[in-house]
Amino acid sequence: MDNCWVVPYNAYLLLCYNAHMNVEYCASVKVAKYLYKYIFKDHDHAVIAITVDNNSLVVVDNSMTDEIRNYIDCRYIGTMEAVWRIFHFPLHNQCPAVQLLQIHLENQEPVIFRDGQAEAVVMKGEPKTTLTEFFESNSAEPTATEFLYHEFPKHYSWNASAKHLSWRKQDSCHTIGRMYTVHPSQADLYYLRVLLLHVRGPTTLPNYE
Numbered sequence: 001m002d003n004c005w006v007v008p009y010n011a012y013l014l015l016c017y018n019a020h021m022n023v024e025y026c027a028s029v030k031v032a033k034y035l036y037k038y039i040f041k042d043h044d045h046a047v048i049a050i051t052v053d054n055n056s057l058v059v060v061d062n063s064m065t066d067e068i069r070n071y072i073d074c075r076y077i078g079t080m081e082a083v084w085r086i087f088h089f090p091l092h093n094q095c096p097a098v099q100l101l102q103i104h105l106e107n108q109e110p111v112i113f114r115d116g117q118a119e120a121v122v123m124k125g126e127p128k129t130t131l132t133e134f135f136e137s138n139s140a141e142p143t144a145t146e147f148l149y150h151e152f153p154k155h156y157s158w159n160a161s162a163k164h165l166s167w168r169k170q171d172s173c174h175t176i177g178r179m180y181t182v183h184p185s186q187a188d189l190y191y192l193r194v195l196l197l198h199v200r201g202p203t204t205l206p207n208y209e
Helices: 010-018 033-039 067-073 078-085 116-123 128-138 140-146 149-155 188-198
Strands: 049-051 057-062 098-101 156-159 164-167 176-179
Touching: 010 098, 098 128, 098 149, 128 140, 128 149, 128 156, 149 156, 149 176, 149 188, 176 188
Parallel strands: 098 176
Antiparallel strands: 049 057, 156 164
């Protein structure tokens, strides 16, 4: 017998709630997965398929079923999720808001188009991104040069439909700017990200030649 047989407990919680509670210390990177696993676990259930083979019922193993078809045909909703949706409780929330900031080299802006619309997209010219508008704001507004690229969302709002950055009317904004991760093997793109983290007020992309 050693201390591994002793269940960790908290005397204050036992007296406060008059019930037994195990106390565990979760401090690893897996703490979010650990908590979500038990909060949203719901009841245990299994999915099986029953088919007729030579006038006899055959139970097909769960690994042989089409999981995608089962999800589309009959989605399982537990009691906790059902009650949560019935009372219109929020299912998710993100606070503070996070604005993704694009990183690309000159003439390498990402372009999305449907089949047969490539020529129409090309005729519109170079697409506007958060990075190109960041340079444009630094050229047109002297006050914009005070902020780094990832600090822009705190003071400027991004209009996704108009592809434009505009000064925020409310001073108390908690939007955080996050640049996409770039691997060091991508050379120029990685160096551009490093420069944007330290250089204020750039108006054009750097020339690596």
